[in-house]
Amino acid sequence: GAVVSQHPSRVICKSGTSVKIECRSLDFQATTMFWYRQFPKKSLMLMATSNEGSKATYEQGVEKDKFLINHASLTLSTLTVTSAHPEDSSFYICSARLLAGGPTDTQYFGPGTRLTVL
Amino acid sequence: KQEVTQIPAALSVPEGENLVLNCSFTDSAIYNLQWFRQDPGKGLTSLLLIQSSQREQTSGRLNASLDKSSGRSTLYIAASQPGDSATYLCAVAPRSGTSYGKLTFGQGTILTVHP
Numbered sequence: 179g180a181v182v183s184q185h186p187s188r189v190i191c192k193s194g195t196s197v198k199i200e201c202r203s204l205d206f207q208a209t210t211m212f213w214y215r216q217f218p219k220k221s222l223m224l225m226a227t228s229n230e231g232s233k234a235t236y237e238q239g240v241e242k243d244k245f246l247i248n249h250a251s252l253t254l255s256t257l258t259v260t261s262a263h264p265e266d267s268s269f270y271i272c273s274a275r276l277l278a279g280g281p282t283d284t285q286y287f288g289p290g291t292r293l294t295v296l
Numbered sequence: 297k298q299e300v301t302q303i304p305a306a307l308s309v310p311e312g313e314n315l316v317l318n319c320s321f322t323d324s325a326i327y328n329l330q331w332f333r334q335d336p337g338k339g340l341t342s343l344l345l346i347q348s349s350q351r352e353q354t355s356g357r358l359n360a361s362l363d364k365s366s367g368r369s370t371l372y373i374a375a376s377q378p379g380d381s382a383t384y385l386c387a388v389a390p391r392s393g394t395s396y397g398k399l400t401f402g403q404g405t406i407l408t409v410h411p
Contacts (some may be wrong), residue, residue: 184339212398221385221401222340271339273399285399287332289339 180206182274184288191262192296199257199291201272207252208274212285213245216269228255262295269293298323300388302402309376309409317371317405319386324364327389331360331371334383334404343384344371348391376409383407 181204191197201211209230214222226236226247234247244266246258255274259266269292273285299322309315319329328347332340344353344360346369352361359372369386383406387399 221403222387222399224398224400227398269337273340284342284345287340287342290337292337 180204180274180276180284180286182272182286182288184270184272184291186291187289188292188294190294190296193263194261197259197262197293199259199270199272199293201255201257201274201288203253203274203286206274206276206286208276209252210275211249211255212273212275213247213255213257214271214273216271216290218269222271225257259293262293264295267293267295298388298390298400300386300400300402302384302386302405304405305403306406307408309407311376311378311409311411313376313409314372314374315376315407317373317384317386317407319369319371319402321367321369321388321400323390324367325391326364327391329360329362329369329386329388330399331358331369332385332387334385336383340385373407376407378409378411380409381407 183202185200211228213225215225216222225240226234228234228247228249230249236242249255269290271290273287275285301320303318330345331343334340346353346362357374362369383404385404387401
């Protein structure tokens with residue numbers, strides 16, 4: 179089946195630093211990737227939609243200058259949390275939608291990245 | 297705005313029981329509904345996907361039904377096992393438009409199956 183990886187799986191950083199999270203589709207091409215955020219014991223909230231070769235579209239209430247998204251290739255999207263603060267601590271999950279040749283309405287999810295900002 | 301609700305929030309059952317998890321959504325204009333499993337600190341594993349034109353899907357001990365007109369879906373787990381312990385999430389995808397592909401998730405049901 180389709181596999182999506184995320185790196186790192188866990189990161190701890192100091193307040194004020196920037197953190198980059200990578201999302202890769204390992205065995206398929208994805209024109210669209212999605213970034214979600216999950217607080218403890220809460221559901222997933224969509225942050226933004228990342229389209230290869232174009233600017234990401236952000237959900238209402240998500241600061242685009244705070245959460246920079248780059249989708250440089252059909253297999254890689256990155257989320258950079260800039261000037262991170264403790265309130266940015268969360269579990270970040272990406273998903274990738276299959277380009278073609280399969281059930282294009284299926285999203286495959288990465289294993290998530292646990293960000294802790296001290 | 298689509299809202300997805302899951303009941304119960306938590307469920308604890310002895311091994312071997314059959315159980316039902318419920319999911320309801322407010323806007324019936326959906327493309328599909330999907331059930332996921334999430335283990336603690338992990339990502340999501342897709343269990344079943346039901347297209348809007350379908351009534352149910354089955355995979356092993358799992359059966360998911362969809363009643364789009366009433367905005368409800370159920371996930372039936374037969375002969376539960378301790379390994380089924382996890383959080384179960386349902387998510388709906390909108391039919392079309394600019395929201396295409398954007399999943400709306402429920403809060404999840406935390407299932408514990410004890411030996």
